[in-house]
Amino acid sequence: MGNCMETEGVVPLNNITFDPKMINHSIDLYFFPGSPPSRATLMLVKALGVKHNVKTLNLLAGEQMNPEFIKINPMHTVPTINDNGFILWDSHVIMKYLVDQYGKDDSLHPKDAKKGAIVNHRLFFSATVLFPRLQDYCSPVLFGNQQPDSSKAEKFEEALVFLDGFLKNQPWVAGQQLTIADFSIVAIIATAEAVMFNIAKYSNLSEWYHKVKNAMSNYGYEDVNQAGADAFGAMFKNKLK
Numbered sequence: 001m002g003n004c005m006e007t008e009g010v011v012p013l014n015n016i017t018f019d020p021k022m023i024n025h026s027i028d029l030y031f032f033p034g035s036p037p038s039r040a041t042l043m044l045v046k047a048l049g050v051k052h053n054v055k056t057l058n059l060l061a062g063e064q065m066n067p068e069f070i071k072i073n074p075m076h077t078v079p080t081i082n083d084n085g086f087i088l089w090d091s092h093v094i095m096k097y098l099v100d101q102y103g104k105d106d107s108l109h110p111k112d113a114k115k116g117a118i119v120n121h122r123l124f125f126s127a128t129v130l131f132p133r134l135q136d137y138c139s140p141v142l143f144g145n146q147q148p149d150s151s152k153a154e155k156f157e158e159a160l161v162f163l164d165g166f167l168k169n170q171p172w173v174a175g176q177q178l179t180i181a182d183f184s185i186v187a188i189i190a191t192a193e194a195v196m197f198n199i200a201k202y203s204n205l206s207e208w209y210h211k212v213k214n215a216m217s218n219y220g221y222e223d224v225n226q227a228g229a230d231a232f233g234a235m236f237k238n239k240l241k
């Protein structure tokens with residue numbers, strides 16, 4: 001059967017989608033556009049060609065606290081998936097699961113111990129350094145009626161310097177191939193740019209950023225990542241005095 005999603009340059013990342021057994025198989029993805037980990041996960045789902053229902057929860061209206069969602073994820077975070085009753089949250093964990101379950105091969109998270117460890121390193125960097133530092137900078141402005149704190153901006157810039165270093169002499173954040181770490185990190189970088197961090201001043205990072213946008217253009221980069229980051233940026237800028 002022809003795959004209407006395939007266009008020139010698209011990496012075929014999944015060979016399961018058009019298996020007749022999968023025809024009615026669809027996962028639920030709880031999502032919010034402003035959320036970087038939600039966007040990373042949605043782009044990966046698209047890249048893998050996994051059929052999915054996006055269930056948007058408006059975090060600004062507190063919809064993640066609905067009792068029905070709390071039953072699914074007591075930690076009330078997006079993204080969360082429900083794959084035929086198998087429920088999982090935390091974008092990094094979800095992305096690894098999706099590659100293991102639906103990837104055509106292990107290229108997005110290599111089984112090779114050393115290559116896989118580097119991907120994990122970048123995922124943990126994303127989860128424990130890059131994202132929390134950006135949140136720490138943005139949240140008081142968005143939700144605490146405060147103005148940007150330059151010391152928090154500096155902490156985030158330090159993380160950008162680390163990231164720029166990871167990209168020295170290698171094309172992707174975890175080595176020679178695109179992995180789920182690139183999905184995770186680009187969602188944060190687009191958000192950082194939208195709140196006016198100057199990504200262009202980091203030469204390796206900026207080259208990689210350009211490359212990722214191209215590589216992910218068929219996985220909804222503009223509609224999912226850019227649009228979500230822009231909306232987040234607009235909200236942030238609205239709060240500036």
Ligand SMILES: N[C@@H](CCC(=O)N[C@@H](CS)C(=O)NCC(=O)O)C(=O)O
Nearest residue numbers: 035036037076077078079090091092
């Ligand atoms: N480490 C988690 C972070 C998830 C997270 O913090 N999500 C935020 C949006 S970016 C959220 O759902 N916040 C709502 C809440 O905590 O109630 C991941 O990667 O999925």
